[in-house]
Amino acid sequence: MLKYLAKRLISMIPVVIAITIIIFALVKAMPGDPARMMINPALKEEQREAAYRAMREKLGLDYPMPVQYVKWIAATLSGDLGWSSMNNRPVKEVIAEPLRNTLILNVFVTICEIAVILPVGVVMAVRRGSLIDKFWQVFSLIGYSMPSFFIGLSLIFIFALKLKLLPPGSMPIAAYGKDLAYYLSWFKYMLLPMLSLTIISIAGSIRYVRNAMIEALSQDYIRTARSKGLSEKVVIYSHAFRNALIPISTIIIMSVFALLSGSAITEQVFAWKGIGYTLVLALNNRDYMLVITLNLLSTMLAITANIVADITYGIVDPRIKLE
Amino acid sequence: MEKKTVHEPNTHPKESTGVKLGKSFGSMFKRLFVREKDPLSVLEEEALQTPTQTIIKNFIRTKLGVVGVVAFILILLFSFVGSELRPIDESYQEPALSNVRPGANYLKYPSAIVKEGVKEISSGISFSVALTNQGNVYIWGKQPIYLSGRATSIFKLPKDFPQGKIAHIAAGDRFWVAISEDGKFYGFGYNNFSQLEVPQNVKMKIQTTAVRQLLAGEGVTGILLENGEIYIWGSTLATRQDIVPAAYQGRIVHAEITPLNVVVLLDDGTIGVFGTEGNEISDIPEELTDGSVKVVDFTTSGRAAMALDSEGKLHIWGSVMHGLLNIPEFEGNVVDLFGGKNNFGLLLDNGELVYWGANHFNQLKMPKEAKHTKYVAVYSDIFQNFAVAEDGTISAWGHEGFIFGSDQFGRDNLTRLIHGGRISLTVGAIAMIISVIIALIIGLVSGYFGGWVDNVLMRFTDVVISIPFMPLAITLSTIVTGSVPEMYRIYMIMVILGFLNWPGLARLIRAHLLLEREKDFVLAARALGVKQRNIMVRHILPNIFNLVIVNVTLGYASALLMESALSFLGFGVAPPTPSWGNMLDSAQKSTVIEYYWWRWVIPGLAVVFAALSVNLIGDALRDAMDPKASEK
Numbered sequence: 001m002l003k004y005l006a007k008r009l010i011s012m013i014p015v016v017i018a019i020t021i022i023i024f025a026l027v028k029a030m031p032g033d034p035a036r037m038m039i040n041p042a043l044k045e046e047q048r049e050a051a052y053r054a055m056r057e058k059l060g061l062d063y064p065m066p067v068q069y070v071k072w073i074a075a076t077l078s079g080d081l082g083w084s085s086m087n088n089r090p091v092k093e094v095i096a097e098p099l100r101n102t103l104i105l106n107v108f109v110t111i112c113e114i115a116v117i118l119p120v121g122v123v124m125a126v127r128r129g130s131l132i133d134k135f136w137q138v139f140s141l142i143g144y145s146m147p148s149f150f151i152g153l154s155l156i157f158i159f160a161l162k163l164k165l166l167p168p169g170s171m172p173i174a175a176y177g178k179d180l181a182y183y184l185s186w187f188k189y190m191l192l193p194m195l196s197l198t199i200i201s202i203a204g205s206i207r208y209v210r211n212a213m214i215e216a217l218s219q220d221y222i223r224t225a226r227s228k229g230l231s232e233k234v235v236i237y238s239h240a241f242r243n244a245l246i247p248i249s250t251i252i253i254m255s256v257f258a259l260l261s262g263s264a265i266t267e268q269v270f271a272w273k274g275i276g277y278t279l280v281l282a283l284n285n286r287d288y289m290l291v292i293t294l295n296l297l298s299t300m301l302a303i304t305a306n307i308v309a310d311i312t313y314g315i316v317d318p319r320i321k322l323e
Numbered sequence: 324m325e326k327k328t329v330h331e332p333n334t335h336p337k338e339s340t341g342v343k344l345g346k347s348f349g350s351m352f353k354r355l356f357v358r359e360k361d362p363l364s365v366l367e368e369e370a371l372q373t374p375t376q377t378i379i380k381n382f383i384r385t386k387l388g389v390v391g392v393v394a395f396i397l398i399l400l401f402s403f404v405g406s407e408l409r410p411i412d413e414s415y416q417e418p419a420l421s422n423v424r425p426g427a428n429y430l431k432y433p434s435a436i437v438k439e440g441v442k443e444i445s446s447g448i449s450f451s452v453a454l455t456n457q458g459n460v461y462i463w464g465k466q467p468i469y470l471s472g473r474a475t476s477i478f479k480l481p482k483d484f485p486q487g488k489i490a491h492i493a494a495g496d497r498f499w500v501a502i503s504e505d506g507k508f509y510g511f512g513y514n515n516f517s518q519l520e521v522p523q524n525v526k527m528k529i530q531t532t533a534v535r536q537l538l539a540g541e542g543v544t545g546i547l548l549e550n551g552e553i554y555i556w557g558s559t560l561a562t563r564q565d566i567v568p569a570a571y572q573g574r575i576v577h578a579e580i581t582p583l584n585v586v587v588l589l590d591d592g593t594i595g596v597f598g599t600e601g602n603e604i605s606d607i608p609e610e611l612t613d614g615s616v617k618v619v620d621f622t623t624s625g626r627a628a629m630a631l632d633s634e635g636k637l638h639i640w641g642s643v644m645h646g647l648l649n650i651p652e653f654e655g656n657v658v659d660l661f662g663g664k665n666n667f668g669l670l671l672d673n674g675e676l677v678y679w680g681a682n683h684f685n686q687l688k689m690p691k692e693a694k695h696t697k698y699v700a701v702y703s704d705i706f707q708n709f710a711v712a713e714d715g716t717i718s719a720w721g722h723e724g725f726i727f728g729s730d731q732f733g734r735d736n737l738t739r740l741i742h743g744g745r746i747s748l749t750v751g752a753i754a755m756i757i758s759v760i761i762a763l764i765i766g767l768v769s770g771y772f773g774g775w776v777d778n779v780l781m782r783f784t785d786v787v788i789s790i791p792f793m794p795l796a797i798t799l800s801t802i803v804t805g806s807v808p809e810m811y812r813i814y815m816i817m818v819i820l821g822f823l824n825w826p827g828l829a830r831l832i833r834a835h836l837l838l839e840r841e842k843d844f845v846l847a848a849r850a851l852g853v854k855q856r857n858i859m860v861r862h863i864l865p866n867i868f869n870l871v872i873v874n875v876t877l878g879y880a881s882a883l884l885m886e887s888a889l890s891f892l893g894f895g896v897a898p899p900t901p902s903w904g905n906m907l908d909s910a911q912k913s914t915v916i917e918y919y920w921w922r923w924v925i926p927g928l929a930v931v932f933a934a935l936s937v938n939l940i941g942d943a944l945r946d947a948m949d950p951k952a953s954e955k
Contacts, residue, residue, distance in 0.1 A: 015782060015785050015786050015789060018783070019790060022786065022790070026795075026798055026802060029802050030801065031802065032805070141939075141942075144938070145880065145931055145934040145938050146930075146931050147888055147891070147930050149887075149891045150927035150930065150931065153907075153910060153923050154927075156913065156916055157916050157917065157920065160913070161913060161917040168913050168916075169913075257791070261791035261794070265793065265888050265891070268892055268911075269911065276793065279794050279798075280797065280892060283801045294794065295798055298791045299790050301791075302789055302790070302791050306789070
């Protein structure tokens with residue numbers, strides 16, 4: 001198991017290096033001169049040129065690209081992520097909150113998603129062609145044909161504006177300190193984006209769970225188990241479901257991956273101050289260091305999800321250890 | 324023979340041998356030349372049909388797939404044929420018509436007004452009010468949307484409303500007012516500038532003096548009394564339309580309100596203007612003010628005005644926009660003149676109509692019957708025109724309303740939906756083609772060459788697939804669109820979507836290529852001495868072709884969704900070019916979501932329908948190509 005994991009981690013290293021090069025190149029290709037944007041606009045004409053020179057020197061923009069890249073990597077690895085021009089604070093401080101918001105939202109969504117797709121997927125497979133099966137198939141078909149912002153806007157329209165049950169978006173302000181009431185209201189603000197993302201994730205993954213379960217149910221060992229006279233419950237849950245877990249874990253990991261990409265839009269719709277929302281803000285304000293860090297961050301999250309997937313395979317499928 | 328009759332109880336016992344013989348010949352003939360209709364078994368199917376035929380048959384058998392194809396063809400017709408039939412002027416905006424509710428009944432007047440005879444028709448931006456000769460009021464059209472509490476329904480008349488005793492009506496932009504024969508004032512619709520509340524001093528006046536004319540403009544109401552006095556109130560803080568010069572008061576015969584001014588005809592046949600100064604309308608030609616000509620009638624449009632003097636000559640002044648000042652040539656004498664918001668019209672003594680100006684809402688497109696009808700009265704207001712003929716019938720033309728409502732700039736949602744569909748469907752298709760080409764090249768090269776080439780390409784695929792799509796796409800969009808002109812931006816979006824979408828398909832192609840390569844038919848081909856390249860192109864490629872088709876179809880649906888998401892975030896197709904995504908761009912405010920629902924529901928549903936129909940096709944194709952999958 002450990003050996004397998006180590007092998008996977010080592011094979012990730014070139015991928016990570018390539019990704020950092022791509023992201024670095026992307027941000028360097030962005031229009032505008034970061035040094036010019038960071039000098040004080042109140043300076044006089046003759047002072048400005050000198051300040052610009054000094055700023056270029058400070059940001060290391062005069063070095064050749066490979067040197068800049070190595071310097072940037074070294075700084076990033078040592079924990080120095082640069083300066084956010086938009087917030088006028090170190091990037092490290094700026095990204096803490098969006099990272100936390102995105103992670104909490106996505107963890108809740110994943111929990112809700114698993115809580116729905118496992119039981120419903122099994123029922124769909126066992127009672128194929130039943131009303132429940134048909135309902136969820138239609139739900140899934142419509143759900144993954146829907147743009148995520150449309151689901152978000154519809155939820156705002158119904159729950160926030162018409163029924164007035166939940167806030168339409170944004171996040172609470174900790175005016176009186178972070179007491180219990182603050183956390184409760186924080187959760188209330190999270191409900192709609194969570195619901196929106198959960199619907200999208202369920203629609204995208206439930207029929208794969210169903211298919212995996214049907215595949216498992218059609219295997220020979222299920223017939224053997226039935227002919228042994230085992231109860232249907234045991235056949236379904238300890239024989240079929242256990243074996244379906246391997247493809248199902250892939251499906252869940254894929255959906256977490258999709259979540260990381262897709263939550264940018266939902267965050268924007270609900271003004272949920274996560275990584276995606278902050279990235280849009282940073283792009284519109286040409287905050288280079290923040291853009292570079294947020295891209296890196298979302299990629300690292302995705303790669304982590306991949307590695308977690310590998311560990312999960314090892315747990316659910318003992319055969320993998322042998323490889 | 325006897326045995327046979329036992330087995331075939333239906334055969335007539337008295338049948339002659341000849342008939343029997345003929346019958347068996349007949350059945351032989353049938354068996355030889357008429358095709359059997361029985362469904363084929365699996366083996367027969369494979370023997371008699373090409374795989375393509377099987378796929379098409381299976382596809383037609385899945386009803387949802389056919390529904391998807393029909394729906395998608397309808398969407399294509401809607402966008403591509405529709406955009407030819409309904410051209411768009413991307414830069415045209417009409418702020419007066421912003422956020423108008425869906426509805427196309429602005430010209431559908433109630434038949435009762437024909438019966439009772441029209442005394443007056445006045446139109447607001449989305450409704451019209453008619454006063455009949457019997458003193459009744461009729462309202463039709465759509466309620467202008469109101470967000471503040473200071474507004475009422477334009478349709479709901481109070482119980483004490485004196486139907487049958489109404490003397491004058493006038494419609495402003497989003498409200499209308501009426502005055503009864505006994506001098507009581509009524510107002511409906513927007514009241515955001517207190518335009519529906521008569522000031523106290525005016526209330527006294529209208530109790531004692533008869534009213535000659537009611538006036539209504541953009542948030543402004545006015546009353547002209549028989550003694551020549553005029554009173555204006557409402558949204559006058561910036562325009563100062565309420566300050567009537569002392570030289571005019573008491574001498575006014577006729578008045579009209581424009582957005583910035585009030586134009587009046589004085590008792591000596593000269594024209595006066597008050598309100599804001601230094602605009603197109605306040606700049607009156609000298610001959611109209613110095614008494615050298617005697618004006619008998621005048622009219623105003625939004626930014627120009629026109630007067631008729633006693634010798635039948637027309638004087639026109641104001642903005643040159645929309646060709647307002649270019650009076651077309653006509654024969655006959657002018658009886659009456661009228662102005663809509665962006666156009667002018669004349670009624671001649673032979674009953675003909677002459678119209679010119681803007682034609683964005685078909686204001687110039689008179690109905691067919693206009694050619695041989697003699698009109699006696701015409702009412703043109705904003706964009707709606709109603710002409711009453713000698714026999715009392717009414718011809719209506721101009722702005723019918725927006726079936727799908729209008730957006731914040733007063734643009735027609737339907738037109739933008741049609742053209743947006745053309746853009747969105749095209750961007751999605753080209754993005755998909757780009758990504759399929761890349762995926763085919765990388766997948767085939769990787770699977771064909773193997774070794775280090777395969778290793779490098781697959782690691783590269785890993786890299787692209789590891790970066791979450793949305794953050795990368797919006798970053799790329801910012802970079803690329805910052806350095807190319809606006810008009811190329813749309814091509815850049817296609818390229819970005821194409822370049823980010825290929826890895827999944829490339830992996831799939833490679834995996835199936837490796838699978839197919841080990842099969843017996845490849846071995847057989849190799850044993851026959853077929854060249855490696857031909858094995859690839861002629862034998863293996865056709866086998867993964869189905870896979871590519873299904874994934875292209877499903878990928879097209881997701882490309883549509885991605886384009887709409889990018890444009891929604893403001894990183895896709897740039898306005899004013901419409902796309903289904905950027906039509907929703909402005910819908911992120913809660914007022915828009917709650918009150919102007921048509922601005923996000925309609926383009927959103929368009930994306931849903933397009934993606935749904937493509938997904939249905941894709942699913943049905945997959946089931947048709949892999950019958951085992953459909954048995955699940």
